[in-house]
Amino acid sequence: MTVRTRFAPSPTGFLHLGGARTALYSWAFARHHGGTFILRIEDTDLERSTPEAVQAIIDGMQWLGLQHDEGPFYQMQRMDRYREVVQQMLAAGTAYYCYSSPDEVEAMRERFRAAGEKPRYDGTWRPEPGKTLPPVPADRKPVVRFKNPLDGEVSWNDLVKGPITISNKELDDLVIARPDGTPTYNFCVAVDDWDMRITHVLRGDDHVNNTPRQINILRAIGATLPEYGHLPMILGADGEKLSKRHGAVSVMEYPAQGFLPEAMLNYLARLGWSHGDDEIFSMEQFCAWFDLSNMSRSAAQFNNEKLAWLNNHYIKQADNARLAELARPQMLAQGAVFENAPELAAVLGLMKERVQTINELADAAMLFYRTPQAPAELLAQHLTVAVKPALAAFAERCASVEWSKEALSAALKEVLAAHGLKMPQLAMPLRLLLTGQLQTPAIDAVLVLFGRATVLARMQAGL
Numbered sequence: 001m002t003v004r005t006r007f008a009p010s011p012t013g014f015l016h017l018g019g020a021r022t023a024l025y026s027w028a029f030a031r032h033h034g035g036t037f038i039l040r041i042e043d044t045d046l047e048r049s050t051p052e053a054v055q056a057i058i059d060g061m062q063w064l065g066l067q068h069d070e071g072p073f074y075q076m077q078r079m080d081r082y083r084e085v086v087q088q089m090l091a092a093g094t095a096y097y098c099y100s101s102p103d104e105v106e107a108m109r110e111r112f113r114a115a116g117e118k119p120r121y122d123g124t125w126r127p128e129p130g131k132t133l134p135p136v137p138a139d140r141k142p143v144v145r146f147k148n149p150l151d152g153e154v155s156w157n158d159l160v161k162g163p164i165t166i167s168n169k170e171l172d173d174l175v176i177a178r179p180d181g182t183p184t185y186n187f188c189v190a191v192d193d194w195d196m197r198i199t200h201v202l203r204g205d206d207h208v209n210n211t212p213r214q215i216n217i218l219r220a221i222g223a224t225l226p227e228y229g230h231l232p233m234i235l236g237a238d239g240e241k242l243s244k245r246h247g248a249v250s251v252m253e254y255p256a257q258g259f260l261p262e263a264m265l266n267y268l269a270r271l272g273w274s275h276g277d278d279e280i281f282s283m284e285q286f287c288a289w290f291d292l293s294n295m296s297r298s299a300a301q302f303n304n305e306k307l308a309w310l311n312n313h314y315i316k317q318a319d320n321a322r323l324a325e326l327a328r329p330q331m332l333a334q335g336a337v338f339e340n341a342p343e344l345a346a347v348l349g350l351m352k353e354r355v356q357t358i359n360e361l362a363d364a365a366m367l368f369y370r371t372p373q374a375p376a377e378l379l380a381q382h383l384t385v386a387v388k389p390a391l392a393a394f395a396e397r398c399a400s401v402e403w404s405k406e407a408l409s410a411a412l413k414e415v416l417a418a419h420g421l422k423m424p425q426l427a428m429p430l431r432l433l434l435t436g437q438l439q440t441p442a443i444d445a446v447l448v449l450f451g452r453a454t455v456l457a458r459m460q461a462g463l
């Protein structure tokens, strides 16, 4: 058996974190087995589906690198196929026309409710051997209902939740086609999973109630059943359902905030699954490990600090040239001037240790790319009469010293010793003159990056 999984989002908004985790697990499980991962867009809700939402899903998956092998398939393009299966089911007697009006159905449901029973359709139009159906009302378009088994139960061994059993008595004769012939949600999903030969359905546990209905339909059309795994939902740190209140819930807000996709993937992978104590792992490792064992049965809590911690880890690991490409546009937007300035990749390499996001990194790196404007009171405080001669001496050394960290560091120490000063007394005014601020990386590294010409020009301008 070749494993075939699918991600089947409804394009009604953005790709949210729960959806991204479902996509990641379906993708990784297919990869683990050398199988096929399919993207299916469930766009039959015409009022809520938009092309922008389809694009947002595709963008989100592309950012994460969750490449699908087949699709995207659009349900709206498969209407003929659904109609065909409805006709086949009518012919086979596993579905039937129902002429009860919406008001009549509501009255039936009300009667059941009044009798203390589960509200449902009463089977008026359900054909049974020896039963005479009512006369077909004129001018009324029927719906098509699925002939759900009356007795017995539906059971499956959920890949995440374990064995689940639902009595058929709980299940109604589901409408599978509306009066205008359009098919309904659970029916489309069942036909698609059958046609696409899906072997494993991984999805959010808000779909658990749909599963017995889909299984009954699949059985009725003679399909091989996939296995089902329902993932517990993602909660905010306060235990409430994850929502905007907890921060970004759309995946594409994360690149905008300066998160790397590998941090997000690593984080989502651990949100509902574990591999011993491993917290940091690559997607190659995840695909090798992810066999649906060690799935968590309880809801996961989203933790922004942990995601930020992972992001810091992956920023430190990242190639500096890649960081430069990510940071450059936002630095330009802040007015950065890159001509006659230190190489951005080298600057970011120096500054990436402590930042949690690319945005923080870009902000921090700005000090190398704007004209320094030290506040007058700071200059007055640090650029004192006692310090100026030492600065002048250092400027002189800078004119000829070998331009390396070691040589500059040695020159600084010599000047300090000659003038009886301590390191901060020289380093602070130097920082101010070079960058306009007191917080910078180590002064020798800053000097090396700016280069001789800029260092000399800025020191002379300040002295």
Ligand code: GLU
Residues within 6 Å of the ligand: 007, 008, 009, 010, 042, 189, 202, 203, 204, 207
């Ligand atoms: N379209 C459904 C959703 O976005 C998922 C259906 C499924 O995975 O079976 O929630």
